[in-house]
Amino acid sequence: MARILVVDSNSIFDFNKFYVFDKYNEKEIYTKLTNFLLSKIKSGEIIIIDKVYENELKYLNGVYLFSWDDVPGNDSKRLLKFLKENLKIKWMENAKIEKSNDSKVITITKESNSLIFKLNKKESKANLEINGGESHEYILKEKDGKLNIYNGVNIKKLKEVIKPFVVNTLFLFPKVQDLIKNNFREEIVRLYNYSEGEIEQILRKYENKHADLYLIAYCKYLKQERIGINPILITEETFRDDKKLIEKIPAICRKEKIEFRKVPYALFEIYKDELKFKLEVESK
Numbered sequence: 001m002a003r004i005l006v007v008d009s010n011s012i013f014d015f016n017k018f019y020v021f022d023k024y025n026e027k028e029i030y031t032k033l034t035n036f037l038l039s040k041i042k043s044g045e046i047i048i049i050d051k052v053y054e055n056e057l058k059y060l061n062g063v064y065l066f067s068w069d070d071v072p073g074n075d076s077k078r079l080l081k082f083l084k085e086n087l088k089i090k091w092m093e094n095a096k097i098e099k100s101n102d103s104k105v106i107t108i109t110k111e112s113n114s115l116i117f118k119l120n121k122k123e124s125k126a127n128l129e130i131n132g133g134e135s136h137e138y139i140l141k142e143k144d145g146k147l148n149i150y151n152g153v154n155i156k157k158l159k160e161v162i163k164p165f166v167v168n169t170l171f172l173f174p175k176v177q178d179l180i181k182n183n184f185r186e187e188i189v190r191l192y193n194y195s196e197g198e199i200e201q202i203l204r205k206y207e208n209k210h211a212d213l214y215l216i217a218y219c220k221y222l223k224q225e226r227i228g229i230n231p232i233l234i235t236e237e238t239f240r241d242d243k244k245l246i247e248k249i250p251a252i253c254r255k256e257k258i259e260f261r262k263v264p265y266a267l268f269e270i271y272k273d274e275l276k277f278k279l280e281v282e283s284k
Contacts, residue, residue, distance in 0.1 A: 001228055001229070001230045002228055002229050002230065003045070003230050003232060003270070004044070004045060004046075004047060004222060004229055004230070004231050004232070005040075005045065005046045005047065005231075005232050005233075005234050005266060005270070006047045006049070006215055006218055006219050006222075006231055006232070006233050006234065007046055007047065007048060007052070007234045008052065008211060008212070008215055008233070008234065008235040008236070008237070008249070009052050009211060010235070010236040010237070011234045011235060011236050011262075011263050011266075012037075012048075012052070033275075034158070036271075036274070036275065038158075038161055038162070041162055041165050042165055044165070047167055047218070048162055048165065048166050048167065049166070049167045049169050049211060049214055049215060049218055050166050050167065050168050050169055050170075050214075051169060051209070051210065051211035051214045051215075052211045052215075053159070053162065053163070053166045063150060063151040064148060064149075064150055064151075065078070065079070065082055065138065065148075065149045065150060065151050066078050066079045066082070066148075066149050067146050067147065067148050067149070068103075068106070068119065068126070068140070068146070068147040068148065068149055069146045069147055070146070071097060071099070071106055072097045072098070072099060076097055079097075080092045080093075080095060080097075080108075082151075083108070083115070086151075087130075087136070089115070089130070091110045091111070091113045092108075092110075094110065095108050095109065095110040095113075096108065096109050096110065103119070104118065104119045105117065105118055105119070113131065114131050115128060115129065115130040115131065116128070116129045117149075119140065119147070120140070121140065124139065124140045124141065125137055125138060125139060125140050126138045126139075126140050126149050138150060138151055139151070167218065169214045169217070169218055172214055172217040172218060172221065173207070175217040175220065175221070176206070176207060176213045176214055176217050177207065179213045179216060179217060179246075179252065180203055180206055180207070180213065180246060183246050183247040183251075183252055183255075184245065184246060185244070185245055185246065185247065188243055188244065188245050189245070191243065192243075194245070199245070202245050203245070203246075206246055212246075212248075212249055213246070213252075215233055215235075215249070216233065216249065216252050216253060216256065216258060218231075219231040219233050219253075219256075219258045220256060220258065223258070230259070231258065231259070232259045232260065232261055232266075232270075233249065233253055233258055233259070233260040233261075234260075234261055234262070234263060234265075234266055235249045235250070235260055235261075235262070236262060236263065237249040237250055238250065239251060
């Protein structure tokens with residue numbers, strides 16, 4: 001039976017984090033896993049629905065490295081550690097960090113060694129140039145009023161690649177309404193004393209914005225309409241009661257007999273033969 005993974009938002013965010021034990025090759029691992037994810041999306045083996053793409057995927061940034069505003073400053077040690085451990089630059093200890101008067105360039109020097117970070121707000125990136133010709137590109141994103149630098153695939157480019165393969169779920173609206181009706185929690189209304197207006201506002205978000213019920217509805221559609229397809233919903237949600245008005249994904253999946261798993265299962269069970277990795281002990 002053919003297997004299709006329907007992936008929720010948090011699982012996309014967490015797809016790379018389970019390999020961070022290899023701190024010396026974090027960027028390479030992030031890039032390879034992202035490319036692997038893209039290949040599965042293109043082949044139709046991993047499904048990204050429109051609600052995940054439109055409302056959630058925009059928050060995916062990559063691996064946080066440092067705040068541009070806090071170097072020199074609170075993030076200086078963090079930056080030097082990254083350069084030493086990930087890029088194997090050995091002269092980072094006691095290196096001098098300076099920022100230009102216009103705050104567009106960060107220079108790190110020690111004796112005859114130097115490297116330069118250049119800010120490019122227009123293209124939402126920062127470029128690293130190391131003396132000797134080596135260069136790297138990082139993601140620039142503003143968050144909470146600060147300019148942050150991330151290591152990974154630019155989400156804008158990633159969304160452009162994914163867009164042609166996003167599944168439209170508008171046809172599932174009636175099914176989502178059925179799921180709301182069948183999983184509505186009257187006890188939560190009584191607990192918080194919700195008014196009719198508040199209930200309507202919350203349910204409208206489930207109908208038009210939240211991806212949860214559309215993920216489940218799409219899995220039901222695959223089971224019922226696509227013979228020979230075994231959908232697996234990949235979610236990081238747990239059974240812990242968050243006191244929400246609608247039951248959580250695992251509870252509904254169990255009721256609807258939809259298989260659901262977490263990201264590690266996908267990485268280390270489903271794709272264990274395709275995702276090979278090795279641990280190497282660095283010689284002293």
